Amino acid sequence: MDDGAENAVDGEVTVWRSVRRIMTRSGAAAGPFWLGLGLRILERCCELLPYLLAYLWLRTVLADPWPGFAWAAEPPALAAALAGVFGLQWLLAYHGQRLCFLGSYRIIQAYRAGLTDHVRKLPLGLLSSRRVGHLADLLTDDVNRVESIFTHVSADLVAALGLALTTIALLAWVDGRLAAALLCVVPVAVLALTLSRRVFERAGLRKHARYRESAGLLVEFVGGLATLRLYNRSGDWLQRLDRSFEALRRLSLDIEKWGGGPVTLYRLCVEGGLLCLLLACAWLARPADAAAVDWLLFFLLAYKFIGPLLEAAEYLLVLRYACQSEVKLDELWRTPALPEPAHAASTADHTVRFDHVSFAYDGAAALHDVSFTVPERTVTAIVGPSGAGKSSLLHLLARFYDPQQGRLSIGGLDLREIGSERLYGLLGMVFQQVQLFDGSIMDNVRVGCEQASDEAVLAACAAADCDAFVRRLPEGYRTRVGEGGMGLSGGERQRLSLARALLKQAPLLLLDEVTAAVDAESQRAIQQAVNRLAAHCTVIMVAHRLQTVREADQIVVLDQGRVVELGTHERLLRAGGLYARMWAAQEASGEVPGGAACYGVGHPAGAQTMGDVV
Numbered sequence: 001m002d003d004g005a006e007n008a009v010d011g012e013v014t015v016w017r018s019v020r021r022i023m024t025r026s027g028a029a030a031g032p033f034w035l036g037l038g039l040r041i042l043e044r045c046c047e048l049l050p051y052l053l054a055y056l057w058l059r060t061v062l063a064d065p066w067p068g069f070a071w072a073a074e075p076p077a078l079a080a081a082l083a084g085v086f087g088l089q090w091l092l093a094y095h096g097q098r099l100c101f102l103g104s105y106r107i108i109q110a111y112r113a114g115l116t117d118h119v120r121k122l123p124l125g126l127l128s129s130r131r132v133g134h135l136a137d138l139l140t141d142d143v144n145r146v147e148s149i150f151t152h153v154s155a156d157l158v159a160a161l162g163l164a165l166t167t168i169a170l171l172a173w174v175d176g177r178l179a180a181a182l183l184c185v186v187p188v189a190v191l192a193l194t195l196s197r198r199v200f201e202r203a204g205l206r207k208h209a210r211y212r213e214s215a216g217l218l219v220e221f222v223g224g225l226a227t228l229r230l231y232n233r234s235g236d237w238l239q240r241l242d243r244s245f246e247a248l249r250r251l252s253l254d255i256e257k258w259g260g261g262p263v264t265l266y267r268l269c270v271e272g273g274l275l276c277l278l279l280a281c282a283w284l285a286r287p288a289d290a291a292a293v294d295w296l297l298f299f300l301l302a303y304k305f306i307g308p309l310l311e312a313a314e315y316l317l318v319l320r321y322a323c324q325s326e327v328k329l330d331e332l333w334r335t336p337a338l339p340e341p342a343h344a345a346s347t348a349d350h351t352v353r354f355d356h357v358s359f360a361y362d363g364a365a366a367l368h369d370v371s372f373t374v375p376e377r378t379v380t381a382i383v384g385p386s387g388a389g390k391s392s393l394l395h396l397l398a399r400f401y402d403p404q405q406g407r408l409s410i411g412g413l414d415l416r417e418i419g420s421e422r423l424y425g426l427l428g429m430v431f432q433q434v435q436l437f438d439g440s441i442m443d444n445v446r447v448g449c450e451q452a453s454d455e456a457v458l459a460a461c462a463a464a465d466c467d468a469f470v471r472r473l474p475e476g477y478r479t480r481v482g483e484g485g486m487g488l489s490g491g492e493r494q495r496l497s498l499a500r501a502l503l504k505q506a507p508l509l510l511l512d513e514v515t516a517a518v519d520a521e522s523q524r525a526i527q528q529a530v531n532r533l534a535a536h537c538t539v540i541m542v543a544h545r546l547q548t549v550r551e552a553d554q555i556v557v558l559d560q561g562r563v564v565e566l567g568t569h570e571r572l573l574r575a576g577g578l579y580a581r582m583w584a585a586q587e588a589s590g591e592v593p594g595g596a597a598c599y600g601v602g603h604p605a606g607a608q609t610m611g612d613v614v
């Protein structure tokens with residue numbers, strides 16, 4: 001996603017396209033926003049009225065009064081008109097801003113809700129593989145920037161452009177030649193602005209990427225400081241950080257140096273219009289009083305043309321910057337969600353079947369043609385060397401991803417027919433990475449089943465062998481564990497996670513290395529809990545320590561993404577294949593008790609072919 005986002009952002013950022021996408025995705029009524037925008041334009045155009053009143057007054061008293069405007073010579077009438085103008089401007093500003101804000105926040109609220117809902121439906125595996133920080137950035141900083149497109153920048157930009165256009169139209173009506181003089185350098189200004197846009201966009205992206213890299217390095221440095229100091233490498237890292245910050249400094253200076261040129265040119269060109277206006281006045285050199293009054297109006301109103309154009313350029317830069325965030329969010333929106341059925345199918349049968357399942361991560365194959373059946377209320381262990389695809393297999397069952405080929409079913413129903421929500425109702429999961437939340441032990445275990453009584457929580461904790469260590473904590477079950485389970489060991493966190501899964505009483509339990517981080521005694525207790533569970537639920541567990549899977553009803557042996565053996569502990573030992581070799585290796589290292597050699601390691605007679613067992 002990171003790279004993808006950068007690529008997407010590398011493309012042209014088109015404000016209008018971004019605004020349209022936000023509106024479409026939000027689906028909220030945009031009427032109030034457009035109405036507010038209209039009122040904001042009128043409000044800004046009211047800035048012209050005091051000048052027009054002054055013009056009217058001058059024309060009436062000095063030169064050529066317009067019929068019906070004789071009142072303009074009377075100061076009280078002028079004062080009343082001016083007061084009316086200010087009142088009108090205030091009303092327009094109040095209602096314009098109110099409608100713009102109400103409309104904007106409604107649009108953005110719906111956009112934000114839609115985006116969060118979309119993220120919720122993304123394959124879980126995709127989310128966990130993204131850097132969480134990056135996703136958090138997208139959903140907070142980038143969404144806030146997108147919000148500013150509507151709440152502030154676009155309304156200000158459109159109102160400024162509206163004022164500039166109205167002013168030039170008015171001036172053209174008074175004297176087309178003078179208006180043309182004021183306008184003649186605007187094309188050059190627009191060209192300069194286009195140039196600066198490219199410079200700023202590209203440099204902005206490079207700076208953003210560099211900034212993210214520096215921030216990532218810094219976070220990694222702080223997080224790994226203990227290891228770096230132990231290996232005496234913190235000095236190297238400081239140098240890496242210095243180099244990264246230096247590159248960021250150079251990039252920032254370059255933006256000022258190269259980006260500043262076109263912006264200054266734009267400014268010069270827009271303000272140069274005033275010079276052209278003066279030259280045109282001198283060239284036309286009409287002595288009549290009426291012309292002098294017109295010229296005065298021109299000079300006064302020229303600033304109502306130039307000023308908003310300068311403002312608009314600034315708003316446009318901010319808007320483009322905000323639209324870069326929209327382009328990044330667009331990438332997230334376009335990431336396909338898992339297909340969900342219109343009506344989730346349900347089944348009382350919880351037999352799990354992998355049917356010729358193949359799966360690859362971004363083209364890198366992880367599982368090939370995997371087929372096996374897990375009968376209801378049995379324990380199936382998945383074993384194999386590191387990287388064999390054991391966790392991937394569980395992740396497919398938990399629908400972190402859908403397989404590219406083959407079918408994964410529960411009770412004969414494809415997981416895609418069951419749908420994620422119903423599927424998660426069927427699953428209890430304990431994975432290697434344990435997610436604990438800020439709250440008490442009780443709260444954390446109760447995540448498994450919100451309605452569970454305190455007694456049920458205690459029973460689940462006892463079954464997962466948590467009770468003893470929890471009671472040693474300062475406040476027992478009321479002890480706060482903090483985000484990430486700070487203050488608890490890896491094994492303790494894992495046992496709490498198991499208790500949570502047990503409390504859920506789901507018919508299918510997926511365990512990924514639950515005994516990896518616990519001592520021999522806890523390992524035995526957890527094993528017993530799992531065996532007890534098998535009486536009423538189906539357990540599929542990944543394990544490295546073969547000792548923990550001896551009792552399993554069947555053991556699936558994976559190697560390089562393929563099922564190479566399947567059977568009970570005894571049968572696999574007799575088969576003398578990969579499982580038997582792994583057992584022998586663990587036996588030699590003391591991980592499993594000795595005496596297993598008698599099962600015939602190295603004697604392939606009796607080995608099951610996959611055809612027998614699948």
Ligand SMILES: Nc1ncnc2c1ncn2[C@@H]1O[C@H](COP(=O)(O)OP(=O)(O)OP(=O)(O)O)[C@@H](O)[C@H]1O
Binds near residue numbers: 361365
């Ligand atoms: N999120 C991912 N993106 C890309 N490749 C991945 C991802 N997760 C796993 N892999 C790759 O898929 C293959 C199988 O990995 P998997 O984690 O399923 O193996 P494993 O048998 O569980 O390994 P271990 O016992 O070391 O945990 C490996 O080559 C691994 O590098």
